[in-house]
Amino acid sequence: MSASWDLLRQTVFGEDDCPLELQRIGTKIASECGGLPLAIHVIGGLLSKVKRSKDVWEQISTDVNASIVKSDERFSNILSLSYNHLPICLKPCFLYMGAFPEDNEIKGSRLMSLWIAEGFVKSIGDKSLEEEAKDYLNALVQRNLLVVTRKKSNGKALSYSMHDLLRDLCIRKANEEKFLHVKDSMRRVSVESSYEMDDVCASPQLMSLARSFICTRDKINISHALCMLRLVRVLDIMGMLLEEFLEEILQLVNLPYLAINCSSDLPDGMSRLHNLQTLICPNLCAM
The missing domain is CATH 1.10.8 (Helicase, Ruva Protein; domain 3)
Incomplete structure (x- = not known):
């Protein structure tokens, strides 16, 4: 054979x-x-x-x-x-990987939190959203659409990545279905360059409707963009290494999910984010 x-x-x-x-x-x-x-x-x-x-x-x-x-x-x-045969619940989870750069490695906990915040995960029976999200993650691995790239000391999966050819498919399908940032729809915006930032900021009316904003690269000025994101529910700027907390974030009072990589203490004004349910901050010091 x-x-x-x-x-x-x-x-x-x-x-x-x-x-x-x-x-x-x-x-x-x-x-x-x-x-x-x-x-x-x-x-x-x-x-x-x-x-x-x-x-x-x-x-x-x-x-x-x-x-x-x-x-x-x-x-x-x-x-x-493989995408066409995916269960409906797994398709947005797969497409979401297109929001991250090529060869990107993402922790499973962060990915599952994003899926939950986006509303992709539905609780069935007695299972929690976190347990259901874990099942989604395992299903994509079992179908060889995601790869475990690192494991914890106990052997359990820690982080995941996607093959470049699958990511190309991911981006193509996401564009076809207007899942990620395209010219006439900005429900989910992902930027990894200053050029892309200038491009999306040129459409303030569309940006004001965005529900998710992900920045995957450092050295990009996003302050102007943050002022436009009046309805954003997911703000993930872990790709940026910030010395100071961006004060513009405190204006996003409806924000349930925030992932930020900031070396300073979090400001007292964080209490204004009264809808915040998930906060990911590796260098978290104080509230």
Whole structure:
């Protein structure tokens, strides 16, 4: 058997045997992935979550085959299948990774807090939002859409990242669905350069409607932008190393989520943020 099928089989079944009726279809799917390990891992993650039946696998094979009609878009289309087959609740969680820079590593606790603050996570039964968010995170890892990049001393996952090709897919889908910053919609704004900051600030009316603002790079002046964010609910500026707390933040009285990397003490005026539910500040000293 081919190396591609061996990799796909291991991704789907681990140490277990593959049923004989699925081997022929599985080999065909593996070959259609063109030997690209990432595509095999992602399709394997998809197959591991669907029913292990001949009909279901035949349909996946048909989808993969249809996605490689255009060879120049082959791998992008194959990876798109993994997004198309995601449960609705996981799609925004996946797309949110497009708000962070290439090769970015993000702590699971921060990512889950962002998902909860954005309203992506719904509590089911007796589970808390945090427990449900953890299930979402594990589901994306199991589907090979997120990778654990660091672990705690006890072996549990600490931080996560996304392969560059998957991030490209993430950004493309986010633009198609107007999920992240595009010219005519600024529900979620993510900037990583002064040029991007100037671009979004050129539309103050749209910025005033933004619900989320993420800045992922240092040495960017965001004070002017903060004055526009009247309805913002998520402010994540962990990518900036601030010597002083930005006083403009204290005007964002409806803010439930704030992540900031500030070396000074937090000001007494923090009490004005009466809706604040989540505060992430690595160098937190005092309130």
